Amino acid sequence: MTNRYAVILAAGQGTRMKSKLYKVLHPVCGKPMVEHVVDQISTLHIEKTVTIIGHGAELVKSHLEGKSDFALQAEQLGTAHAVMQSEDVLGDLEGTTLVVCGDTPLIKGETMEALVQHHEGQGAKATILTGHTESPDGYGRIIRNQDGLVERIVEHKDASEEERSVKEINTGTYCFDNKALFDALKKVSNDNVQGEYYLPDVIEILQSEGEIVSAYQTSDFDETLGVNDRVALSQAEITMKKRINEFHMRNGVTIKDPNNTYIDADVTIGRDTVILPGTVLQGSTSIGEDAMIGPNSEVKDCQIGDRTVLKQSVAHDSSIGADVQIGPFAHIRPASTIEDEVKIGNFVEIKKATFGKASKASHLSYIGDAEVGRDVNIGCGSITVNYDGKNKHLTKIEDGVFVGCNSNLVAPVSVGKGAYIAAGSTITEDVPGESLSIARARQVNKENYVQNLNHKK
Structure with missing residues (x-):
């Protein structure tokens, strides 16, 4: 098989985006545009991928490290000049080179594979990926000869x-053809209004030399969208969202309202899981089978087990086990571990805490910087008092503990296995296992107090 290479054009700043963020790093469904392109190219058995970087070079490299080689275009002098920057890596090689813009996040690996196969089957020196649209204004037109080969590309203004x-x-x-590409690039002129070196000029050079120039038309025009401004970015987001949602539904996930469900590109979801409207699944989130997420829930970078229900809640950067009940209106903050069969109820906040199997915090509690054992019951309104104004401290609650309602556990503190905390207690010292701890003032009733108070008034 012919060796294959890829060049990704990602050096431009993207002034029409009107953004401090470089264009190719704008996310589409949670992933930078250029990373979508690189990931799709990786499915083509490419020998070398070279990303041309310029504006925001270090940031682009940080996103693509390990996925691509890089070449710097220090001064942006056009697309042909950009490709030429890869000569040190690719210039002497035999094979086929794919050139793709880093701002085309919707392009599919299978389309690029079909383009390469068509190119190699035609014995062409260059092949253009084309699309069919009923609104071609502003695009260069593909003029073919009677044999179906490209005769010329005519820009709209010149047509x-x-x-x-x-x-x-x-x-x-x-x-x-890689050799033909770099030979032709040396002949490209910048004799134009912009004073730049344009890659389409390579097509004209090859044609003038009698080489075969072919074209392959994609069946899905949407995937050719180039993102140059925020309007196009929103269009790409809509198309990608639809593609992702359809992928999950075809793989056994129920999405009740796809138009109002937002799933990032790297999210994985098991079969028979149900996603309810208004749900946002972000980052590297992974959800097991038979779960239910939503409505109106936000989950980012979490691992969620089978049969877990998370409704009207937020969870970030945490591990959540199987058969867990979360919500409504719960908040699972980063670095939390929720083990199997746990119940986290309404208006409960968990932060940097481990929650053991079958433990419960059913409502109106804050559990931060804590280790909670198995079969623990944390009563309504109870909190771990973890912050002294300067440092965070750990609360340890061992297996089988019962924490009464409206209790304060002032860290650092430990509650031993099987202990009981009386409702309304403020615990400032360790509690031995199997004991009852009561830390509240004795109740005093002052009879006739109100009558005497009213008499004084």
Whole structure:
């Protein structure tokens, strides 16, 4: 098989985005645009991938480290000049080179594979990925000869009325014979209004030398979208969201309202899980089978086990076991571990805590910087007092503890196995196992107090 290479153009700043963030790093469904492109290219058995970086070079590299080589375009002088920066890596190699823009996050690996196969099957020196659209204004038109090969690309402003009626357009993705590409790049001129070196000029050079230039038309025009501003970014987000949701539904996940469900590209979901409306699943979240998430829930970078229910709640950067009940209106903050069969009820906040199997905090509690054992019951309104104004301290609650309502556990403190905390207690010292701890003032009733108070008034 012919060796394959890829060049990704990701050096531009993207001034039309009007953003401090470099264009190719704007996320689409939780992943930078350029990373979508690189991940799709990785499915093509590519020998070398070179990303051309410029603006925001170090940030782009940090996102793609280990997935790509890099070449710096220190000065942005056009797309042909950008590709030329990869010469040190690719220039002497034999094979096929795919050139893709880093701002086309919707392009699919299977489409690029079909483009490469078409290119190699035609024996072409260059092949253009084209698309069909009923609204081709602004695009370069593909003019083919009677054999179906590309005769020329005509820019919209230069096209005749007949040529403007052509609906097949240039998407800006190309396939080249690698040697022919770098030979032709040396002949590209910057004799134009912008004073830049344009990659489509390579097509004209190869044609003038009598080489075969072919075209492959994608069946899905949406995937050719180039994102240059926030409007196009929103369009890409909508299309990607639909694609992701359909993928999960075809793999056995029920999504009640796909139009109002937002799932990032790297989320995994098991079969027979139900996702209810208004749910946002972000980052590297993984959800098991037969779970139910939502409605109106936000989950980011969490691992959630089978049959767990999380409703109207927020969970970030945490591990949540199987058969867990969370919510409504609970908040699982980062670095928490919720083991199997736990119940975290309404208006309960968990932060940097471990919650043992079958333990419960059913309502109106804060458990932060804590180790909670198995079969613990934490009563309504109880909190771990973890912060002294300077440092956070640990609360340890061992297996089988019963914490009465409205109790304060002032850390650092430990409650031994099987102990009871009386309701309304403020615990400031360790509690031995199997004991009852009462830490509250003795009740005093002053009879006739109100009558005497009213008499004084």
